[in-house]
Amino acid sequence: MNQRSKNTSEQSFVDSKSYESFKVLFGKYFKSLCFFAMKYLQSMEAAEDVVQDAFRELWEKRSEVRESDKLPIYLYQTVKNKCINLIRKNKSQEKYLEWIQHNQLFVTYEDKAMIEAEIFREIMFHVDALPEKSREVFKLSYLHKKKEQEISELLNVSVNTVKTHKMRAKKALQAKLKHLSLDD
Amino acid sequence: MGKNTFDKDYLTYLISRKIEGTIEPEELRELNSWSEKSEENAMWLADFEGPDYIRESLTSFDSFDEEAAWQRLDASIVKEEKQQPRRIAMWIKVAAVLVLALFSGSTFYFIKNTDRNPLAGIIADDVKPGVTNAYLVVDENSQISLTNDSSRVVVADQLIASVDQGTLHYESDIKQLPKQHHRIVVPEKSEYHFTLPDGSRVWLNAGSSLEYDVPFADSARNLTLQGEMYIEVQKMSGKRMSIDTHYGKVVVTGTQFNLQAYSNEEKVVTTLAEGSVIYVTKTGLERMIQPGQQISVDKTTNDIEVSDVDPGMYASWKDGRLVVDAESLDKIMRNLSRWYGINYQFESERLKDIKYSINVEKYENLSSILELIEATGKVKFTIEDNTVTVNINNS
Numbered sequence: 001m002n003q004r005s006k007n008t009s010e011q012s013f014v015d016s017k018s019y020e021s022f023k024v025l026f027g028k029y030f031k032s033l034c035f036f037a038m039k040y041l042q043s044m045e046a047a048e049d050v051v052q053d054a055f056r057e058l059w060e061k062r063s064e065v066r067e068s069d070k071l072p073i074y075l076y077q078t079v080k081n082k083c084i085n086l087i088r089k090n091k092s093q094e095k096y097l098e099w100i101q102h103n104q105l106f107v108t109y110e111d112k113a114m115i116e117a118e119i120f121r122e123i124m125f126h127v128d129a130l131p132e133k134s135r136e137v138f139k140l141s142y143l144h145k146k147k148e149q150e151i152s153e154l155l156n157v158s159v160n161t162v163k164t165h166k167m168r169a170k171k172a173l174q175a176k177l178k179h180l181s182l183d184d
Numbered sequence: 185m186g187k188n189t190f191d192k193d194y195l196t197y198l199i200s201r202k203i204e205g206t207i208e209p210e211e212l213r214e215l216n217s218w219s220e221k222s223e224e225n226a227m228w229l230a231d232f233e234g235p236d237y238i239r240e241s242l243t244s245f246d247s248f249d250e251e252a253a254w255q256r257l258d259a260s261i262v263k264e265e266k267q268q269p270r271r272i273a274m275w276i277k278v279a280a281v282l283v284l285a286l287f288s289g290s291t292f293y294f295i296k297n298t299d300r301n302p303l304a305g306i307i308a309d310d311v312k313p314g315v316t317n318a319y320l321v322v323d324e325n326s327q328i329s330l331t332n333d334s335s336r337v338v339v340a341d342q343l344i345a346s347v348d349q350g351t352l353h354y355e356s357d358i359k360q361l362p363k364q365h366h367r368i369v370v371p372e373k374s375e376y377h378f379t380l381p382d383g384s385r386v387w388l389n390a391g392s393s394l395e396y397d398v399p400f401a402d403s404a405r406n407l408t409l410q411g412e413m414y415i416e417v418q419k420m421s422g423k424r425m426s427i428d429t430h431y432g433k434v435v436v437t438g439t440q441f442n443l444q445a446y447s448n449e450e451k452v453v454t455t456l457a458e459g460s461v462i463y464v465t466k467t468g469l470e471r472m473i474q475p476g477q478q479i480s481v482d483k484t485t486n487d488i489e490v491s492d493v494d495p496g497m498y499a500s501w502k503d504g505r506l507v508v509d510a511e512s513l514d515k516i517m518r519n520l521s522r523w524y525g526i527n528y529q530f531e532s533e534r535l536k537d538i539k540y541s542i543n544v545e546k547y548e549n550l551s552s553i554l555e556l557i558e559a560t561g562k563v564k565f566t567i568e569d570n571t572v573t574v575n576i577n578n579s
Contacts, residue, residue, distance in 0.1 A: 034248040055257055111195075119196060120245045123203065124242065143243040176204060177204050178204060178206075180238060
């Protein structure tokens with residue numbers, strides 16, 4: 001995984017096996033694992049269920065977990081296996097399986113999905129680090145393509161405030177993500 | 185990775201560094217030469233260059249409900265006793281069930297013990313929980329079961345809706361058909377989940393009904409609710425949804441929220457999980473709320489109160505749990521009476537104001553929930569003839 005996010009939360013889980021460290025781990029990987037699962041499944045609900053299941057399993061098997069470095073890969077692979085099992089159970093998705101086979105082209109499909117999940121986790125990490133209001137404004141404008149006027153109504157603040165938060169978010173993010181195009 | 189030039193950690197690292205603009209010239213050369221190895225590689229990297237791919241991926245990335253998933257997970261795992269003072273923990277194989285008594289300011293956590301049943305003997309008739317159950321009233325004159333898989337709704341020889349695997353589905357092409365009035369009724373001791381003609385997903389809680397005309401009008405989707413529902417509204421451009429509660433209405437576009445408007449509750453409570461809603465009071469006042477906010481409107485005074493809440497908690501009933509946070513026993517009993525179809529009475533008025541926080545599986549017999557409340561030592565229950573009496577605990 002990325003160098004910056006040195007596996008401190010993984011390490012602390014491996015060391016303590018505590019409920020708190022488990023919760024931190026869940027917060028760190030939940031969305032990226034869901035995103036990853038969506039590369040196999042077509043329903044967000046199913047993806048969330050599969051990820052939840054993988055975490056339940058991790059919790060149950062926590063005494064066996066020794067190497068923090070392998071924890072993310074273990075999670076991704078558990079999720080992948082669960083997705084494949086789900087697809088197998090559902091015969092109507094046979095064609096989807098074929099499609100997966102065809103997509104094992106350069107790195108495997110799995111690798112590509114995992115890389116994306118990790119990259120987007122990195123980017124979201126920076127977004128989530130923004131101050132609350134700026135983050136809200138950024139998500140509404142950049143992710144949900146809302147107009148400034150709409151955002152101002154949604155958040156019950158003036159259009160100028162929206163503009164300020166938008167600029168602040170953009171500036172803060174561009175400092176971290178120079179190559180990310182943030183224009184609407 | 186073997187067959188690949190890079191392992192995926194390194195590739196992840198390179199691409200992230202590129203997006204961050206911190207990639208070293210040497211690293212960039214490596215990435216570029218990897219990209220030149222195949223058209224597939226190059227195309228995939230090019231995806232990250234354009235604004236839309238990242239934007240769309242992040243939108244999807246951010247749409248998963250971590251909070252709600254954690255709550256479900258948290259409730260299903262067996263935890264070890266946490267090192268905190270004044271906590272009594274007992275162990276069982278099933279999920280943790282906890283009752284937190286706020287009455288004296290002290291906090292007890294109980295983990296339900298299935299082998300023990302102190303209420304046995306006191307309870308003449310235990311009460312089973314509600315089930316999936318509803319019926320549809322068409323044009324206020326015919327009634328159709330919504331749990332029976334052979335149920336069909338036909339108008340002008342055309343099928344508009346049918347029940348499949350215990351849930352109602354509307355046909356997709358019903359726009360040209362004559363208008364019909366549909367009223368979905370979920371009696372006490374029941375709950376129901378189905379999909380509206382526009383694709384919006386609805387959960388109706390015990391003792392509720394939802395009515396509307398099908399097909400929906402071109403300009404608007406108008407619903408009338410009595411009781412409680414959770415809805416994930418399908419976004420349709422230029423087509424708002426309006427939900428009338430008899431005490432005010434909620435106007436939305438695409439959003440997810442819980443709306444409670446029981447006739448025997450004092451307030452109409454709207455809790456927003458996603459998107460935005462506008463609440464319009466009977467007197468015409470409009471108020472918009474954001475995700476994570478709750479608006480409660482007093483039905484008699486029309487007083488409005490907006491507060492920050494955990495929306496997952498207010499939606500937990502649709503996921504099979506009964507969760508309340510520091511609610512009065514009076515309100516809790518009203519809730520239980522709808523789900524278990526019971527009557528109830530208090531031995532003393534003052535018992536009504538005792539506050540409890542509860543987080544339990546709602547598919548258990550009533551006694552198991554009452555037992556947990558009893559364990560706090562403040563009250564005792566008796567159940568007889570489907571009536572629960574809340575008694576002062578004298579022991």
